[in-house]
Amino acid sequence: MTTLMGTDAPFAVSVRGVNMVFDGVHAVRDATFDLEKGRFLTILGPSGSGKTTLLRMIAGFGKPTSGEVFINGLAVGSVPPHRRSIGMVFQKLALFPHMTAAENVAFPLRMRRFDARTIPDRVQRYLDLVKLGKLGDRRIHELSGGQQQRVAIARALVFEPDLLLLDEPLAALDRKLREEMQLEFRRIQRELDVTTINVTHDQREALVVSDEIIVMDHGRIQQKARPEATYRQPSNAFVANFIGVTNFIDGMVTAVDGDTIAFDRPGLAGRPGNGFRPLVGMAARGALRAEQIRIAGGREALGDVDTVFEGAVTDAIFEGERVVYEVTVPDLDGAALRVFDHDPVAHSQHEVGAAVAVGWNARDVLVFGD
Amino acid sequence: MKGDRSKAVTLWTFVVAALIMLSAPTLVVLGASFTAGNMITFPPEGLSLKWYAAIAGATDLRDAFLRSLIVASICTAVAIPTGTLAGIALAKYRVRFAAGVQVYLLLPFTVPLIGSGIGLMLIFGRWGVLGQLWPVGVAAAVINLPFMIWAVTASAAALDPDLELAAANCGAPPLSTFLAVTVPAVMPGIITGALLMFILALNEFLVSLLLVDARIVTLPVQIYNSIRSIITPDLAAISVVFIAVAAAAIALLDRLVGLDIFLKSK
Numbered sequence: 296m297t298t299l300m301g302t303d304a305p306f307a308v309s310v311r312g313v314n315m316v317f318d319g320v321h322a323v324r325d326a327t328f329d330l331e332k333g334r335f336l337t338i339l340g341p342s343g344s345g346k347t348t349l350l351r352m353i354a355g356f357g358k359p360t361s362g363e364v365f366i367n368g369l370a371v372g373s374v375p376p377h378r379r380s381i382g383m384v385f386q387k388l389a390l391f392p393h394m395t396a397a398e399n400v401a402f403p404l405r406m407r408r409f410d411a412r413t414i415p416d417r418v419q420r421y422l423d424l425v426k427l428g429k430l431g432d433r434r435i436h437e438l439s440g441g442q443q444q445r446v447a448i449a450r451a452l453v454f455e456p457d458l459l460l461l462d463e464p465l466a467a468l469d470r471k472l473r474e475e476m477q478l479e480f481r482r483i484q485r486e487l488d489v490t491t492i493n494v495t496h497d498q499r500e501a502l503v504v505s506d507e508i509i510v511m512d513h514g515r516i517q518q519k520a521r522p523e524a525t526y527r528q529p530s531n532a533f534v535a536n537f538i539g540v541t542n543f544i545d546g547m548v549t550a551v552d553g554d555t556i557a558f559d560r561p562g563l564a565g566r567p568g569n570g571f572r573p574l575v576g577m578a579a580r581g582a583l584r585a586e587q588i589r590i591a592g593g594r595e596a597l598g599d600v601d602t603v604f605e606g607a608v609t610d611a612i613f614e615g616e617r618v619v620y621e622v623t624v625p626d627l628d629g630a631a632l633r634v635f636d637h638d639p640v641a642h643s644q645h646e647v648g649a650a651v652a653v654g655w656n657a658r659d660v661l662v663f664g665d
Numbered sequence: 666m667k668g669d670r671s672k673a674v675t676l677w678t679f680v681v682a683a684l685i686m687l688s689a690p691t692l693v694v695l696g697a698s699f700t701a702g703n704m705i706t707f708p709p710e711g712l713s714l715k716w717y718a719a720i721a722g723a724t725d726l727r728d729a730f731l732r733s734l735i736v737a738s739i740c741t742a743v744a745i746p747t748g749t750l751a752g753i754a755l756a757k758y759r760v761r762f763a764a765g766v767q768v769y770l771l772l773p774f775t776v777p778l779i780g781s782g783i784g785l786m787l788i789f790g791r792w793g794v795l796g797q798l799w800p801v802g803v804a805a806a807v808i809n810l811p812f813m814i815w816a817v818t819a820s821a822a823a824l825d826p827d828l829e830l831a832a833a834n835c836g837a838p839p840l841s842t843f844l845a846v847t848v849p850a851v852m853p854g855i856i857t858g859a860l861l862m863f864i865l866a867l868n869e870f871l872v873s874l875l876l877v878d879a880r881i882v883t884l885p886v887q888i889y890n891s892i893r894s895i896i897t898p899d900l901a902a903i904s905v906v907f908i909a910v911a912a913a914a915i916a917l918l919d920r921l922v923g924l925d926i927f928l929k930s931k
């Protein structure tokens with residue numbers, strides 16, 4: 296058996312140059328990453344970006360076309376799924392419909408030959424953990440969506456796997472329940488200290504629950520970083536666009552001075568995004584978060600900002616804790632900027648059609664080449 | 666409005682006509698079996714249970730009925746494993762030559778029964794096993810297997826493919842996955858198919874006629890033989906018992922599969 300050399304304490308999961316090609320579709324391209332023990336990693340990406348395929352290869356469903364997966368430092372390429380110590384919660388849960396909740400949770404224990412006398416206690420302990428203590432005798436269809444979710448979690452965790460995999464199990468739930476379950480996942484994961492890989496297309500979930508986030512697009516890993524770094528230092532325009540609400544301003548680099556990049560628009564400047572080396576004359580795009588733009592009735596009211604443009608409100612949506620504006624700016628080729636105003640009570644809302652000024656600081660503009 | 670009503674009237678006329686046509690033979694036989702007279706007639710002459718008493722005492726009819734039950738049981742016992750495996754395989758794996766397999770499954774319906782019957786008679790004759798009951802059961806299984814396969818395939822096709830992956834993830838090796846997860850999940854299809862096979866074998870006539878001899882006649886053949894001599898109401902009575910067994914099987918099916926909660930869990 297091959298082992299991954301280099302570190303004393305092996306990573307819980309190491310993925311090395313993994314590709315998966317389904318007749319013509321290159322679903323996962325050259326995926327490489329490491330995950331430390333006890334960490335909660337989220338793989339985030341749009342639908343079809345290869346998240347499920349990557350997760351399933353780790354579980355042992357589908358052999359990589361090339362590359363290798365290591366679990367606790369051991370190559371698992373030739374280990375069938377039933378011999379891997381991995382608990383998985385499937386997107387559609389895949390609970391056994393002919394068994395009760397408790398029988399579902401007991402199944403992995405029976406299959407993994409746990410001492411039969413200890414099984415009932417252990418099942419009860421895990422049903423308690425997911426707050427289903429009294430519902431063990433229910434059939435699966437007699438449980439609500441959220442309760443079924445909890446059975447699936449208990450089934451995945453009851454045998455104390457080395458690794459927990461979650462494939463968008465919350466996608467089907469309504470928002471309130473989903474946010475509740477996200478915190479629940481976090482609580483259980485911390486309580487058991489189990490290494491977890493979660494898959495989602497919900498950026499909010501990724502930010503809330505994870506220690507680390509991998510962003511995927513078109514089968515390729517775009518970035519692996521802590522949630523805050525993913526948000527504040529996106530590695531490219533795709534990541535910047537996928538997480539948060541981001542405005543892109545396209546232009547040409549006119550001057551580079553240290554970490555300041557000037558654009559061919561009066562007063563517009565930014566700093567280089569992750570690893571971008573700007574050259575004068577290059578086409579580039581500045582990425583600017585909606586919450587970093589200030590909005591006011593006139594220039595003077597904006598306060599101290601590096602860059603100011605004038606425009607007109609073309610849309611205003613009151614969302615309670617904030618107002619989301621769309622401001623069309625003639626000096627930026629009529630670009631429609633999305634702007635969050637988080638203090639809508641303090642100053643009155645701008646009406647659609649109103650002339651406004653928008654402004655921001657150059658350090659908040661990240662410049663990318665693509 | 667008016668068009669709708671006349672459409673409804675036409676439709677109901679057809680439905681009622683169809684119901685009458687479908688149930689008429691049963692009703693006639695049922696009525697005739699209660700006759701007090703000595704001839705098969707409809708409507709019956711008076712009411713009595715004497716022909717039921719007669720068949721209860723008639724050992725040849727009772728033995729033939731028992732033999733039919735044995736044949737039906739053998740047929741079902743053969744069909745359950747083969748039909749289940751074939752049905753799951755057809756639904757789960759993109760079987761090569763799938764189109765060919767489908768046509769092959771249609772064969773028993775396209776080849777006249779008399780043809781398959783003669784074929785089976787030749788095979789069993791060569792093997793020297795004619796004159797026993799089990800070849801009749803096996804023959805019924807061979808001829809009617811497509812019903813079993815289709816019932817299982819329908820159930821298996823509705824199966825969530827992740828269910829088997831989930832079992833593997835729980836640590837179940839392939840055989841345990843099959844026995845503990847796949848088979849229970851397609852159980853409604855297996856029950857449906859098995860009861861269908863039982864009824865079909867119980868009623869099976871033409872192929873039995875070719876495969877049995879005088880010592881081991883099954884009930885349909887026994888009835889047929891009796892008709893050729895004289896038609897007495899005891900045949901109507903035994904037919905009613907026959908129908909009752911089939912009806913009981915269907916009621917059982919409805920109860921088992923209808924009550925089957927795991928079908929609704931999707």
Ligand SMILES: Nc1ncnc2c1ncn2[C@@H]1O[C@H](COP(=O)(O)OP(=O)(O)O)[C@@H](O)[C@H]1O
Nearest residue numbers: 317320322340341342343344345346347348349
């Ligand atoms: N078994 C398969 N056969 C063929 N193509 C597949 C298969 N599984 C996934 N794909 C394709 O691979 C790509 C990635 O799919 P998937 O991993 O399910 O993405 P995600 O989970 O991010 O939505 C998609 O284009 C999908 O159509």
Ligand SMILES: [Mg+2]
Nearest residue numbers: 346347348463
């Ligand atoms: Mg997916």
